[in-house]
Amino acid sequence: MKTSSTSFRAACLFALAGIGMGIGMAASQDHSLMPAHAHLNLLGWVSLFLFGVYYRLHPALETSRLAMTQIVVWCVGTAFLTVAVAALHLGYSAFEPVAAVSALLLLGALGLFTLLVFRSGKQTQAATPALTAAE
Numbered sequence: 001m002k003t004s005s006t007s008f009r010a011a012c013l014f015a016l017a018g019i020g021m022g023i024g025m026a027a028s029q030d031h032s033l034m035p036a037h038a039h040l041n042l043l044g045w046v047s048l049f050l051f052g053v054y055y056r057l058h059p060a061l062e063t064s065r066l067a068m069t070q071i072v073v074w075c076v077g078t079a080f081l082t083v084a085v086a087a088l089h090l091g092y093s094a095f096e097p098v099a100a101v102s103a104l105l106l107l108g109a110l111g112l113f114t115l116l117v118f119r120s121g122k123q124t125q126a127a128t129p130a131l132t133a134a135e
């Protein structure tokens with residue numbers, strides 16, 4: 001599957017979970033899991049959708065193994081960070097290492113994305129200098 005399609009599909013699944021959680025918080029009037037909800041939506045829905053848009057705009061990355069790795073690592077990091085942040089806010093301090101490792105996974109995935117952005121910028125410029133002068 002193309003990286004952008006994987007990213008869009010994962011983003012929708014995270015959005016369903018994040019919005020479900022938001023509705024649950026609103027209905028119960030218990031906002032104690034707000035940070036988990038906020039990060040589930042911002043890392044899972046917003047960021048993954050933006051990665052997908054970038055990959056859709058750069059067809060060379062649609063079949064890149066590195067780009068697919070970036071998406072998968074981001075998804076794993078998001079899922080674990082959400083669970084860890086929720087657990088920490090429920091008082092389970094044993095989840096601190098899980099939060100730390102998942103944050104590092106997210107940082108690594110963002111580093112990978114940054115590398116792909118810099119590399120694809122160079123490649124596009126070499127291929128079509130006039131069209132991409134602004135990139």
Ligand code: HEM
Nearest residue numbers: 018019022023024025026031034037038039041042045046
């Ligand atoms: C039906 C959908 C949603 C519901 C019912 C909902 C509900 C809530 C509730 C009850 C809070 C806690 C507010 C507080 O205690 O101050 C909250 C916070 C938050 N939500 Fe949602 N939410 C929804 C969708 C979303 C989406 C789609 C996003 C992101 C794209 C999002 C991002 C946030 C953020 C960033 C916060 C934290 C705001 C702050 O720092 O005060 N939510 N949401």
Ligand code: HEM
Nearest residue numbers: 034035036038039042043046047081099102103104106107
């Ligand atoms: C590894 C990645 C990240 C880590 C470890 C992290 C950590 C944190 C922490 C510790 C807080 C304070 C929460 C509290 O007071 O209980 C926070 C708040 C917040 N972060 Fe992040 N963050 C990350 C990524 C992001 C990203 C990528 C976004 C936006 C796209 C974001 C948006 C927010 C927002 C809106 C708040 C305020 C709402 C809240 O308290 O939950 N964060 N973050």
